[in-house]
Amino acid sequence: MRRREFIALLGGAVAWPRAAHAQLARHIPRLCFLTFDPDASRSTRFGPFFEGLRDLGYVDGQTISVDYLSADGKGERFPSLAAECLRLRADIIAASTTPATQAAKKITRTIPIVMIALGDPVETGLVDSLAQPGGNVTGMSMMASEVAAKRLELLKEAVPEISRMLVLSYLADPIAPLQVKALEKAAHSLGVTLQIQDVRTADDLTAAFDAGARERAEGLLTTAESIFVAQRARVSELAARYRLPAMYPYTIQVADAGGLMAYDIDYADLERRAATYVDKILKGAKPSDLPVQQPTKFALVINLKTAKALGLTIPDSFLRRADQVIE
Incomplete structure (x- = not known):
């Protein structure tokens, strides 16, 4: 084998494990989904939210990792579920109820939290105002x-x-x-x-x-x-x-x-809009800069x-x- 070909081959052999390591080390964002509903992973009620994520290129197990954490109809479980999100090192939390969001906000002021069609986030103290949420919480309100x-x-x-x-x-x-x-x-x-x-x-x-x-x-x-x-x-x-x-x-x-x-x-509309907020935040937007949105339909x-x-x-x-x- 010629010396030049040998060096090229050797260089390729060295570069391959580096490329493979870089691919393995690529960070896949982790979404923690908190819900009251039993069997959250198969709940059709939140289908539009997850469909919205897929439309934006987030495929569970490939481009995002989703942890479904259900309170199984017992709201008192939310504090422990929020703590589980921290243990899992979630990059972002999506919450479908006010108690879930309150529990998540209480345990972290740094992990972004996206509300999926919650009741009244201002009156319940989750955000400072609809226009300027402040802090790490934003998302959708159902009025x-x-x-x-x-x-x-x-x-x-x-x-x-x-x-x-x-x-x-x-x-x-x-x-x-x-x-x-x-x-x-x-x-x-x-x-x-x-x-x-x-x-x-x-x-x-x-x-x-x-x-x-x-x-x-x-x-x-x-x-x-x-x-x-x-x-x-x-x-x-x-x-x-x-x-x-x-x-x-x-x-x-x-x-x-x-x-x-x-x-x-129109919950489907709000859920899809919540998915766009997850996308924006994972791409660098701050929750405090994203106004809380309300239903129009x-x-x-x-x-x-x-x-x-x-x-x-x-x-x-x-x-x-x-x-x-x-x-």
């Missing part, structure tokens, strides 16, 4: 309190005879009392009496409906916490058993679980099958306002 009052108005419009309303709320979540306050203000102007029932676990649901029956409740609302999504089938079953016309915060509670009505924000969904089962006639004028009617 929970304002939309809760709108749901009460819509249900009263659809069923004018309602004067006593059972309200199921997960008061352990900081966004729940804010929604209850907004509902109480709207109820006063509408001439409706609210019966607030605190639901902490699925086992509390039957007792809550029994209490509503004793107070002769004529309608049902739930505030916008994850427990009522996770337990949507049970809530709809009890609403049907007690023959209560119901308005829900999430379309899935109507389309998937047979609820009567929902007035919902809302949808009224009505299930006429459920209305018929309840012996309820929805006014035509109200039906015409629906974005979707399930027949």
Whole structure:
């Protein structure tokens, strides 16, 4: 072998392990996903968020590493799950509930945290303001309190005879009392009496409906916490058993679980926008420089099958306002 060819071959042999080492050492960002929902890794509720990440080039196990950490319906687990994110050395945290975000913010002021459609991040102390979040938290807000009052108005419009309303709320979540306050203000102007029932676990649901029956409740609302999504089938079953016309915060509670009505924000849109914030932050943007975004799209969904089962006639004028009617 000629000397020049030998040197070239030797140089290539030396360069190859260096290139291989560089490839192996390439940092893949780690995303820690915190959620209340059981079995988070297969939850369809957050599909748009993960689809948004894939559209931006983030493939789990290849260009990003995703750790799904679920509280399995027990909000008190969030502090330990947030600590797990630190142990895993997450580069970024995505949180789908206010308690999860609060737990993450309490344990770290340096790891960026992206909120996925949370209730009221200003009132719950997660950000300084929507325009200038400050700190390490930003993301999406679903305007929970304002939309809760709108749901009460819509249900009263659809069923004018309602004067006593059972309200199921997960008061352990900081966004729940804010929604209850907004509902109480709207109820006063509408001439409706609210019966607030605190639901902490699925086992509390039957007792809550029994209490509503004793107070002769004529309608049902739930505030916008994850427990009522996770337990949507049970809530709809009890609403049907007690023959209560119901308005829900999430379309899935109507389309998937047979609820009567929902007035919902476009969560898919917010989730996809949350994915773009993850992308921007991983590329160097600071959370404090990214304004908290709010929903711009809302949808009224009505299930006429459920209305018929309840012996309820929805006014035509109200039906015409629906974005979707399930027949």
